[in-house]
Amino acid sequence: MPMANVINQNYEQQLEWHAINWRVVTAMINNLRQRIYRASATGDLKKVRNLQKLMMKSRANHLLAIRKVTQVNRGKHTAGVDNQVINDHKGREHLYKLLSQTTSEKVYPVKRVYIAKKNGKKRPLGIPTILDRCRQAIVKSALEPYWEAKFEPVSYGFRPGRSAHDAIQKIFCIARARGTRHWVLDADIKGAFDNIDHNFLIKKIGGFPERNMIKQWLQAGVLEHGNYIPNVAGTPQGGIISPLLANIALHGMETLLGIQYWKNGTPKQGQPYAVVRYADDFVVFGKSREECETAKIKLQIWLAQRELALSEEKTSIKHLKEGFDFLGFNIRHYDNRHRKRGYILLTKPSKESMKRYKQQMRMTWKGIIGMPTQEGIRQLNAKIIGWCNYYRIGASKRTFSALDQWMWIRQRRYLYRRHPNKHWWWRRKHYLGKIPGREDYSVFMDKSTGGFLWKHAWTKIQRHWLVPKNASPDNPELRDYWRNRQARKQPFIYGVKVNLYKRQKGYCPLCDQELDNGEQLHVHHIQPKAEGGDNKLANLRLLHANCHRQLHSKKGKMLK
Numbered sequence: 001m002p003m004a005n006v007i008n009q010n011y012e013q014q015l016e017w018h019a020i021n022w023r024v025v026t027a028m029i030n031n032l033r034q035r036i037y038r039a040s041a042t043g044d045l046k047k048v049r050n051l052q053k054l055m056m057k058s059r060a061n062h063l064l065a066i067r068k069v070t071q072v073n074r075g076k077h078t079a080g081v082d083n084q085v086i087n088d089h090k091g092r093e094h095l096y097k098l099l100s101q102t103t104s105e106k107v108y109p110v111k112r113v114y115i116a117k118k119n120g121k122k123r124p125l126g127i128p129t130i131l132d133r134c135r136q137a138i139v140k141s142a143l144e145p146y147w148e149a150k151f152e153p154v155s156y157g158f159r160p161g162r163s164a165h166d167a168i169q170k171i172f173c174i175a176r177a178r179g180t181r182h183w184v185l186d187a188d189i190k191g192a193f194d195n196i197d198h199n200f201l202i203k204k205i206g207g208f209p210e211r212n213m214i215k216q217w218l219q220a221g222v223l224e225h226g227n228y229i230p231n232v233a234g235t236p237q238g239g240i241i242s243p244l245l246a247n248i249a250l251h252g253m254e255t256l257l258g259i260q261y262w263k264n265g266t267p268k269q270g271q272p273y274a275v276v277r278y279a280d281d282f283v284v285f286g287k288s289r290e291e292c293e294t295a296k297i298k299l300q301i302w303l304a305q306r307e308l309a310l311s312e313e314k315t316s317i318k319h320l321k322e323g324f325d326f327l328g329f330n331i332r333h334y335d336n337r338h339r340k341r342g343y344i345l346l347t348k349p350s351k352e353s354m355k356r357y358k359q360q361m362r363m364t365w366k367g368i369i370g371m372p373t374q375e376g377i378r379q380l381n382a383k384i385i386g387w388c389n390y391y392r393i394g395a396s397k398r399t400f401s402a403l404d405q406w407m408w409i410r411q412r413r414y415l416y417r418r419h420p421n422k423h424w425w426w427r428r429k430h431y432l433g434k435i436p437g438r439e440d441y442s443v444f445m446d447k448s449t450g451g452f453l454w455k456h457a458w459t460k461i462q463r464h465w466l467v468p469k470n471a472s473p474d475n476p477e478l479r480d481y482w483r484n485r486q487a488r489k490q491p492f493i494y495g496v497k498v499n500l501y502k503r504q505k506g507y508c509p510l511c512d513q514e515l516d517n518g519e520q521l522h523v524h525h526i527q528p529k530a531e532g533g534d535n536k537l538a539n540l541r542l543l544h545a546n547c548h549r550q551l552h553s554k555k556g557k558m559l560k
Helices: 002-013 022-041 047-058 059-072 089-101 130-148 163-177 198-204 211-218 242-249 289-304 349-369 373-393 397-418 425-432 476-487 494-504 547-552
Strands: 109-114 122-127 183-188 222-226 227-229 274-280 281-286 316-318 324-326 329-335 343-349 443-446 522-523 538-544
Touching: 022 047, 022 059, 022 130, 022 476, 047 059, 047 130, 059 089, 059 130, 059 547, 089 130, 130 211, 130 242, 163 281, 163 324, 163 329, 163 343, 183 289, 183 324, 183 397, 198 211, 198 242, 211 425, 281 289, 281 324, 289 316, 343 349, 349 373, 349 397, 397 425, 425 443, 494 522, 494 538, 522 547, 538 547
Parallel strands: 109 222
Antiparallel strands: 109 122, 183 281, 183 316, 222 227, 274 281, 324 329, 329 343, 522 538
16 A cells, blocks of 8 residues: 555656556556455445545546546547547646546536437437546446445346346346246336436435435436536436446346345245346246236336336237347247257347348448458458357357358449459459468458458357356455456457457456457557567567557656
């Protein structure tokens, strides 16, 4: 801790953004989060509150919040009602000074924008100002580890260390053939983020030191087309802390349905229900339609206490032989006479997700007509590999092969449109070929650079490693487990970056954060090519783009 005090004093005297040692900052925040988690798990509420106050004042927490909001998050270039965006280190240094002064200043209304939904409708988003987003990130770091020790194990949405893949794998474990719960209540909460009762949520948060600040964010109101609209319910979608508040409001679903666990984490036998929740979407498994109907009535009463209700058009009760869609997957029992029970469970990409993906690829193919071939291949590969990595955990092999057939037609149309006066043999000679390690002579490629289009069928099917019951990255006893889990992840990258990711076990050597935290990744040459360096793996490191820029800055050279 003396080192931390010295670091904080130095930051107070003079902050130079490119000279920040992010490895030390990360270690300090992780240590505080783990202490809050441990105190929450043991029920020491007084210690929790003291540690949360310490987290709120932590300079390291302020710096990490600024980095997340202005450098990492997708909305870093989106301004709030003050039209302010921070794009340089001078602005970040000024933002740090503002955050260091006080966290209890006036809260600005959120800016209302709309994004398209799957059903053609538009989803309202509330964009806070950059300053309020940083404050929300600071508050979240203090509030989240306390609730991580209390959240139910079947909650997978917007939580550290958990993902949609965990939710799908949990459903697979519940619904497989040897199970007994073959009826499903596929439920969706109508406008969950827009209708949560403020009083209920504040009461649920309890004696958190910054509960008044959270109350101000909830009641800040909305500015749309210059008109101010007061906010009487809900948490604005677009706020950093909103998903955590939604999870807090929906905590307790397992308790309502009477689901209990043994000390080792396994559910007790003979229970009628099993539930899996991802944010406001959830499914309840029961042994009969009647049990699912009963669960639906209980949930409607339970949600009414939060001023919420189930969406009738999106909520249904089905047998697993009919199948249902969840998070882009279709989960269904298929007849199979070779199986002991006569059927098999398959999780495949849903028809709706396939339709949306094809539409995106059509637009991408049209958009790259006038681009250099290498750039077009890069844009296509980014979408293909991302989509395949998401669906690789299911029974997607046939789907991948079918998509390759569909892509072959798109390739031919692209070549005909780009070179309408050339013969097919000329197009084949210049754009199709074979790459090392693949017995395929029709790979779409840029022969001048060697770049090639990835085929869906090349993606290996691999079951997801389900996160244990109450495992959290904030639990200090599971530090080694999370390190090993990070090293085994399948990142949404390809080429030499995959090899570097595995060598570094999924962590950035400069800041010691996960490489797949949402930041863009760069390949760094330890010995620059201008000084005789080569492209061998021993001379390369995979860094976050922001860490890479810092390393090449004048102030960051000492971090090498």
